[in-house]
Amino acid sequence: MKTSTPVGTQADQLQVTEDGKPLDAVRGTRAGDLDLRRTVLWWKGFEEQVVSRQQELHGIGEDVVLAAQAADTALQESPPRLAGEVFSAVAEGFSTVPGEVPRLLVPWFAELARSIGREVSTRSLADAAGAGVTAVQRAGAPPAGTPSLLDALVPAAEALVGAEAAGVPAVAALHAAYRAAADGTRRTVEDGTVDPGALLVAWFFERGTVV
Template sequence: MTEGTSAEAELSGEAAKAWLTVFSDRVAAGVDELTDLDRRAGDGDFGWNIGSALERARAGLDDDDRTGENPARVFQTVSDAFLASGGTSGPLFGLWFGRLGAGPERPWSVVDLGAAFGTATEAVRRLGGAEVGHKTMVDAMVPATDALTSGTSDTWREAVAEAARAARAGADSTGGMIARRGRASYLGERAQDVLDPGAVAVAWFFEAAEDV
């Protein structure tokens, strides 16, 4: 980052709110895809759970006129919605967004983004006991976070675009993996060629920022 960062280089609360809105739209449009992936490798409720959580999150963002104040407030509102949802994904995404919600209460620089996502992703890894290669959402979270913390971008949009490419590559890599965590681990090779729906959703989250 260069000194004298402009306001446009930082992630504002309004931009974070728009980011989550685009992500919600993306999940709503692809809920059947997520459900199909989870049906082939899990219990089939992932698409419904994440979709309903984001609907609640969007309602919370629309109802609270203070969510545009800073990114942390936006992410905390999303966390609350996920923590109220079912399935194993709810607590994990709730924790992830919750740790993001503990970030600075001001617009975020690229350094702030990297620090916040680093803390959030590490919390998910500890709670779920998952590592890269276990065929979980962590396979997309970790490379995206690494891109944010090691990149040289000057603006949040550039940084998140790099994270999106890393998350997509991570999600795609789960096709061909034998799961080591979650319900898919009970299926072994039968679910080997199925993309992990959690990792796909994480990739969609980062890619959604490109349309803000």
């Protein structure tokens, strides 16, 4: 049975931090699309968030940290030349870790890599979104409402498709994806704790808004 949890507690879990301090999202001060440098910063920031706050990823923290470290090793061994290659390396790294959530995220990162070329655009995000959700479902992810990471991934994907239809830049699209993922994550609360897979997805999209 789901129980309520203080809004402040949920907000703290969903807020991206750096050195223990909250980071504010970028609001129109940089180019709309993400080039290679900013895509690497997105990944590195997400990795740092996972490592520093792994205790909040109840039951999956250790697996996700190992996957993130494996992804970082893959990036070091084969430095990316294009933005999409960042997520190719991430998918490769995550595939080496047997944990359920890392395994389920491999096809998501693979679809990002397939759709993204030189820059992360709203169109490439939208193209990856639907295919990525389908791939995660085929990989055996528990359905949304179980709860599971799909409670955050599905609404985020829908937000990205909507952002592409509205013609907004990638940074704005990532804002929309994060808000949708965060709302979905809040709906997973059980015994005062959000689903860790959904929380991970929310962190991923939020980190994309602060590079």
